[in-house]
Amino acid sequence: MLRVPPLTLRLPSGGASDDDCMQKRLSRAFFGRSVLEVAPDLIGTTLLFRGVGGRIVEVEAYHHTDPAAHSFHGPTERSAVMFGPPGYVYVYRSYGIHWCLNFVCEPEGSASAVLLRAIEPTNGLAAMRRRRSTTEERLLCAGPGRLCEALGITRKQNGLALDAAPFALFARRGKVEIVAGPRIGITKAVGKPWRYGLKDSPFLSKKFSPAA
DNA sequence: TGCCCGATTAACT
DNA sequence: GTTAATCGGGCAA
Numbered sequence: 001m002l003r004v005p006p007l008t009l010r011l012p013s014g015g016a017s018d019d020d021c022m023q024k025r026l027s028r029a030f031f032g033r034s035v036l037e038v039a040p041d042l043i044g045t046t047l048l049f050r051g052v053g054g055r056i057v058e059v060e061a062y063h064h065t066d067p068a069a070h071s072f073h074g075p076t077e078r079s080a081v082m083f084g085p086p087g088y089v090y091v092y093r094s095y096g097i098h099w100c101l102n103f104v105c106e107p108e109g110s111a112s113a114v115l116l117r118a119i120e121p122t123n124g125l126a127a128m129r130r131r132r133s134t135t136e137e138r139l140l141c142a143g144p145g146r147l148c149e150a151l152g153i154t155r156k157q158n159g160l161a162l163d164a165a166p167f168a169l170f171a172r173r174g175k176v177e178i179v180a181g182p183r184i185g186i187t188k189a190v191g192k193p194w195r196y197g198l199k200d201s202p203f204l205s206k207k208f209s210p211a212a
Numbered sequence: 213t214g215c216c217c218g219a220t221t222a223a224c225t
Numbered sequence: 226g227t228t229a230a231t232c233g234g235g236c237a238a
Contacts, residue, residue, distance in 0.1 A: 060219070068219070070234090078233060095220050096231030102219090115219055145220050185219055214238085224228070 024087075027163035031086035035061045035105040035112040040180070040196045042103070042114060044172035049151045052124030054141065055172075056116065057198040058205055060183045062102070064111040067188035071111030081159045082111045089167070091148070091158040098145030099154050103162060117184070117195070118142050120203040121150070143205040179208045 031038055039061040047053045062069040070079040070092065081090040082104055090102040090113050102113040119141035121128055128140045128150040141147040148154070162169055177199035184195060184206060197204050 062219070070219080073235070076234065092219085093232060095218065096233080098220050100219065117219085143220070183219070187218075215236090217235090218233095221230090222228100223230105225226080 024163050027087045027169075028085070031103060031105050031162070032107055033105065035063055035110075035114060036194065038103070038105045039114045039194065040178050043178050043196055043198050044176035046122065046170040046172075047116070047119060048123055048168040048170075049153060049157075050124075050166045051168075052127050052151050053119060054122035055120040055198075056118075057120050057201040057203050058116075058118035059196050060115040060117055061105075061194040061196070062113050062115060063194075064106075066192065066194075068183070068186040069112070071113075075111070079111070082113050084108060084159075087162050089157055089160050089162060091153060091155055093155070094145060099148035100144040101148050101151075101153050101157075115144060116147055117144050118197075118201075118203055118205045119147055119150075120198075120201060127152070138202055142203055146205075181208045 030041070039059050042056050042059050044055060046055050062071075064071045066072060071082045075083045078092055079090070081088055082102070084104060085108040086105050088104045090104055092100055092102075094100045101116045103116070104113050106112045121137055121140045125137070129135050131152055132140050132146065132150050134140065139146065140150045160167060179197050179199045180193045181195050181197075182190060182193055197208055
């Protein structure tokens with residue numbers, strides 16, 4: 001279990017100003033690091049898409065050397081964004097049914113990304129309930145497919161930048177306690193503890209096993 | 213070209 | 226516990 005200090009993360013900016021350029025540089029610096037550093041640093045930050053979203057409570061890291069990563073076998077039409085610069089979103093179709101949202105990390109060409117697995121809903125609850133056809137708050141964004149459905153994210157957002165509208169990312173305020181464990185739903189590279197979550201959050205897609 | 217499987221979810225028994 | 230929904234990619238033929 002890790003204790004992590006508040007992030008120095010750029011805040012979203014309204015327009016194309018000098019301030020906006022500065023924000024973009026900070027964003028690149030934040031996402032341009034190792035995916036294994038970025039992933040836990042994202043826990044506790046707030047993600048909004050068109051004003052709808054909340055606090056990120058669960059993510060998974062996918063490194064390009066990892067057989068479970070979509071980039072492992074080289075670029076394809078689907079995974080092309082993963083091979084681009086950091087700070088952009090990679091959206092893919094899962095099981096032919098659901099959409100899954102990723103943030104591209106590491107320097108361009110590394111083809112590594114963080115999968116967004118769960119969010120604690122804080123903004124736009126009504127829109128999320130409508131899209132998800134449920135009123136149960138705990139299940140609105142608990143899982144990569146549910147999260148995209150609640151926020152209204154589809155293939156249309158593939159390749160968009162994270163540091164500009166309609167996306168917004170806000171730094172966490174206080175300290176957060178982060179837990180790590182094996183990733184969910186994969187059959188390759190099963191042992192890697194590259195799933196990160198906010199300790200004891202009720203909004204996780206699945207509980208983390210107690211530390212051995 | 214065809215077949216199988218997957219970074220999933222909801223609705224079953 | 227099991228299964229159906231359904232599509233992009235890897236790999237065999």
